[in-house]
Amino acid sequence: xxxxMVMFDSLRRDLLAPYGCDWTIxxxxxxxxxxxxxxxxxxxxxxxxxxxxxxxxxxxxxxLHRSWGPLEPFDDSMPEILKRNGIHxxxxxxxxxxxxxxxxxxxxxxxxxxxxxxxQGDPWKCNISLRQPVEMEYVMPASLGANSEARIxxxxxxxxxxxxxxxxxxxxxxxxxxFIETNRNADDWFLQIETFxxxxxxxxxxxxxxxxPHKYDGKPADWPPYYFVQEDPDIVSHVRYxxxxxxxxxxxxxxKVLDKMDEYNLxxxxxxxxxxxxxxxxxxxxxxxxxxxxxxxxxxHTPLFIYDPRCNIxxxxxxxxxxxxxxxxxLLEFFKLPIPADMQGKPLRQTIAEDTPVRxxxxxxxHNGQANITDGEYLYMRSPACADGGxxxxxxxxxxxxxxxxxxxxxxxxxxxxxxxxTKGMPVLKTxxxxxxxxxxxxxxxxxxxxxxxxxxxxxxxxxAECKMANLLVRAMKENDAPAEQYKRLxxxxxxxxxxxxxxxxxxxxxxxxxxKILMDRVWSRPAAAMLCVLYDITCPNELVMEQFxxxxxxxxxxxxxxxxxxxxxxxxEDKDFLLYVVGLASRTT
Numbered sequence: 001x002x003x004x005m006v007m008f009d010s011l012r013r014d015l016l017a018p019y020g021c022d023w024t025i026x027x028x029x030x031x032x033x034x035x036x037x038x039x040x041x042x043x044x045x046x047x048x049x050x051x052x053x054x055x056x057x058x059x060x061x062x063x064l065h066r067s068w069g070p071l072e073p074f075d076d077s078m079p080e081i082l083k084r085n086g087i088h089x090x091x092x093x094x095x096x097x098x099x100x101x102x103x104x105x106x107x108x109x110x111x112x113x114x115x116x117x118x119x120q121g122d123p124w125k126c127n128i129s130l131r132q133p134v135e136m137e138y139v140m141p142a143s144l145g146a147n148s149e150a151r152i153x154x155x156x157x158x159x160x161x162x163x164x165x166x167x168x169x170x171x172x173x174x175x176x177x178x179f180i181e182t183n184r185n186a187d188d189w190f191l192q193i194e195t196f197x198x199x200x201x202x203x204x205x206x207x208x209x210x211x212x213p214h215k216y217d218g219k220p221a222d223w224p225p226y227y228f229v230q231e232d233p234d235i236v237s238h239v240r241y242x243x244x245x246x247x248x249x250x251x252x253x254x255x256k257v258l259d260k261m262d263e264y265n266l267x268x269x270x271x272x273x274x275x276x277x278x279x280x281x282x283x284x285x286x287x288x289x290x291x292x293x294x295x296x297x298x299x300x301h302t303p304l305f306i307y308d309p310r311c312n313i314x315x316x317x318x319x320x321x322x323x324x325x326x327x328x329x330x331l332l333e334f335f336k337l338p339i340p341a342d343m344q345g346k347p348l349r350q351t352i353a354e355d356t357p358v359r360x361x362x363x364x365x366x367h368n369g370q371a372n373i374t375d376g377e378y379l380y381m382r383s384p385a386c387a388d389g390g391x392x393x394x395x396x397x398x399x400x401x402x403x404x405x406x407x408x409x410x411x412x413x414x415x416x417x418x419x420x421x422x423t424k425g426m427p428v429l430k431t432x433x434x435x436x437x438x439x440x441x442x443x444x445x446x447x448x449x450x451x452x453x454x455x456x457x458x459x460x461x462x463x464x465a466e467c468k469m470a471n472l473l474v475r476a477m478k479e480n481d482a483p484a485e486q487y488k489r490l491x492x493x494x495x496x497x498x499x500x501x502x503x504x505x506x507x508x509x510x511x512x513x514x515x516x517k518i519l520m521d522r523v524w525s526r527p528a529a530a531m532l533c534v535l536y537d538i539t540c541p542n543e544l545v546m547e548q549f550x551x552x553x554x555x556x557x558x559x560x561x562x563x564x565x566x567x568x569x570x571x572x573x574e575d576k577d578f579l580l581y582v583v584g585l586a587s588r589t590t
Contacts, residue, residue, distance in 0.1 A: 001309075002187065003271040003331055004180070006257055007056075007194040008250055009049065009095065010290075011276035013042075013303040015247060025211050025248045028255035032274060032305050034315045035258070035267070037352045041376055042304035042322045043362035044278045048290060049095070050103045050402070051367070052277035052324055057109065059328040059343030060422060064482040067367035067433065070105035070398040074424040076340040078328035080109040082190050087335050088112070088183075092175040093194040094168035096122040102402040110192070114175050118157045118168045119196040121150025130156050151223065154201060164205045169195045173253040177260055184264045190331065193257065197250050200224060200280070200289070202242035204249045211248050212241040224288040227581070228588050236283040243282055271334050272307040273327060285456070292585055294381050294443050295372050296456050300364055308334070311353040320357040321376050322348060323364070342422040344480070363476045368392060368436045370443070371490055373473045374450070380469035381446040385491035392433040392489060395420070399429060406431060421481040442530045442589045445506070463503040470498045518546055523558035527587040531564040534586040535579065544571065561587045 013019050017026045018033035019040075045055045046062035050069065054062045057077040071077060079089035089109075094116035097103040107113045117124045131152055161167045176193035183189055201223035216238040221231075224239055231239075254274065261267055279299045280290060287293045304322060307314070325345035332339050333347035346358035365372045368389050370381045384390070395417060399406035406414075410431055417430035447460045447469065460466075474492050487494050491506075515524055516532040524532075536545050552567050553559060565587075568579050 001269055001271070001335060002266065003190045003273070003334060004257065004261075004266075005190070005192045005194075005273045005275065005327075005331075006176075006254060007192060007274075008276045009194075009196050009199040010278065010280040011198060011250070011303060012243075012247070012279045012282075012298065013301055014298065015244065016303055018305075019303060024244045026251040028251045028258060029303075029305075031258055032254065035261075036272065036274075036305040036307035037313045037316055037318050039304035039306070039318045039320075039322055041319055041362075042275075042302050043374065044295075044300050044302055044364045045324045045362075046364070047278050047295070047299070047366055049097050049277055050106070053103070053106055055324045055345075056327060057106065059325045059339075059345035061325065061344065061363060061480050063365050063367045064371075064477065064480055064486055065367075065395045065420070067394060068102050068402045069394075069396055069400050070102060071109065072423075073397055074422065074426050076342055077109040078331055079111075079190065079192070081332060081337060081340070082335060083109070083111045085335070085337055086188060087337075088186075088189040089192070090114075090179055090189065091192045091194065092116070092172055092179065093192070093196075094119050094172045095194055095196045096120060097402070100403050101400045101405065104400075105398070116168045116171045116175065118161050120157075120199065120201060121153040122157060123153055125156050125160050127156045127159065130159070154203075154223075158203065161203075164207075167203075167205070169197045169249065169253060173256055177256060180257075180260050180264075180266075184260075184266065187269075188335070190335075195250070195253070198243060198246040198280075202239070202246045204246045208245040208249045208252075209242075212244050214238065214241055216241075224282070226289040226292050227287075227585065228293070229283050229286045229288060239288075240282045243280070267307065267309060267312075269309050271309065271331070272305075273330075274303075274305040275324070275327065276302050277324070278302060291366065293588070294370060294446060295365060297379075297450075297454065300372065306330070306348065306352050308349065308352045310334075310349070313352055318351060318355045319376075320351050320355050321359050321362050321374075322351065323359070323362050326358065342424075361472055361476055363473075363480070367394075368433060370445075371473060371477075371486075373469060373476055375469070375472060377450060378465055378469050379448045379450055379456070380466065380473065381443070382470065382473055382490050382492070383443055383445045384489045386489060389436070390433075390489060391485040393483065393485060394431045394433050395428045395483065396431070397426065397428055399431065401434075410434060442586055444589070461507060463500045463507070466503045467498055467500045470503065474498070519550055519553070519559070525558055525560050526589045527561040528559045528564050530586045530589055531561055531583045532559075535564065535568070535583050538579065538582065 015021045015024050017030040018038050046052060051062045058075045082089045088111045091107055091110040091113040096119050098107045164170055172195045179191050203222055218235060221235055221239055222242045279302055281287045281298050284298050285296055290299050326348050329339050329343050329345040330348045333349055350356035351358055361373055361375050363373050370383050372381050414429045414431040416427045419425050419427055447466050448456045449460060516529055517536055539545055548571060549567055553563060572579055
């Protein structure tokens with residue numbers, strides 16, 4: 001038996017033809033749907049990139065215990081389990097985060113692996129003459145550091161990927177197809193072809209852009225910010241076409257894998273999984289990208305296609321709830337290997353064959369944001385009770401962030417915590433989480449009824465339904481052995497059921513604005529109050545805000561968001577761009 005996974009990054013479900021999109025050009029995804037089971041209720045788990053990949057290895061949720069980071073010593077890794085049991089696992093990927101500190105333990109779990117360089121701001125090629133400030137439509141403030149550096153590096157990388165044959169996605173698929181060609185007659189292997197596309201920046205060759213003719217005369221705009229939409233409609237439309245162009249390139253290369261499946265009749269004995277880590281917002285809900293807003297369906301509700309040669313189901317839909325954590329269990333069961341006790345995911349063999357449900361909820365979120373849960377009908381976003389999203393800790397034996405180690409200051413406060421149920425008896429470091437001012441904590445809890453409102457445009461105030469979903473969230477957290485402080489930050493009770501009265505009381509509190517630490521006698525708009533709280537916390541113990549804002553604002557009431565932004569512009573010199581960016585994010589409270 002053999003298995004192939006084709007994994008994309010930031011692939012939008014609702015922009016694919018099999019899921020009803022009528023304007024993107026994705027014939028090979030349509031062809032795939034005709035050859036496989038197409039899942040209609042698949043959801044992410046932990047986000048973004050590497051948290052999702054940890055789930056792909058371990059089959060258990062990541063985000064309640066830790067943010068972005070490597071695999072842990074106590075983790076069960078699906079590719080490594082295959083390797084140890086005589087199933088050759090091979091990864092070929094251009095996903096740059098595998099080669100950074102925060103992802104460096106993933107690729108080595110495979111029997112063999114190939115790295116393809118050059119995506120996004122991958123620190124790859126060097127051309128010192130090009131290392132200068134870059135003017136692009138979506139350059140974010142230079143004080144945000146890594147992002148501006150990534151954009152400069154991306155310009156350099158593009159000089160070396162200026163034909164389709166030299167683009168990382170093309171090389172990745174070419175290497176994957178080479179593995180299939182070489183090993184098609186062998187048995188017992190798993191191949192993971194993983195491309196960073198269609199992740200931003202939406203860079204591709206003219207032949208794909210020509211599929212979407214439109215008028216646009218502005219600056220280059222293929223890299224949207226992690227921010228709310230401020231651009232004119234023509235820019236928003238252009239960015240969507242840029243994404244669609246790259247999406248059509250992804251479709252083209254998916255077709256090459258399907259061609260090999262046909263040419264060698266791999267359908268006879270080869271499982272095929274096509275999936276993604278999460279979606280991406282392209283102006284919907286007035287947001288770009290991910291990470292800094294509620295996890296709307298454009299991000300959370302993802303495509304999934306699986307062909308299983310044992311049942312040969314083709315061209316059928318599956319409505320059962322599924323998640324990323326179910327994929328490693330599915331692969332282990334396919335190769336007739338036992339599933340580790342700590343895996344929460346369930347094998348999907350019977351779901352593929354007969355649409356048999358394996359779960360009654362999908363839990364998902366970011367480590368520092370809302371906790372989200374759906375039962376397939378209602379979708380509930382539970383917000384932290386505190387404006388700073390705390391209390392929050394990292395539990396890890398691999399103290400590494402995305403691009404570097406935990407700082408000395410962070411580790412100075414680390415303490416050894418008792419083992420969790422899944423850490424194989426190992427105690428872990430408990431470290432206060434770094435404040436993340438981009439975290440989506442200001443939005444309030446939200447409830448949607450998906451059958452009537454798949455676009456999540458109408459928030460509900462239904463106490464009974466919210467009570468049901470809040471208790472389902474508590475159950476999910478208990479089953480995940482969530483840390484005690486997660487209940488506190490989400491204003492949940494570990495030992496007592498939430499009542500309808502509790503929810504009704506929260507509605508009454510939700511209409512009130514919590515004033516900042518100063519001018520508590522004034523009337524504040526909700527965005528302004530959230531913004532000044534963030535500004536104070538970022539600059540604390542800097543007394544500039546406490547001392548100067550009251551004089552700056554005078555007798556004005558109510559205090560509005562623009563007042564806080566103007567105060568930053570007129571008062572701060574150092575880190576002004578950073579403050580405007582982060583405090584501006586806090587102005588979005590819905």
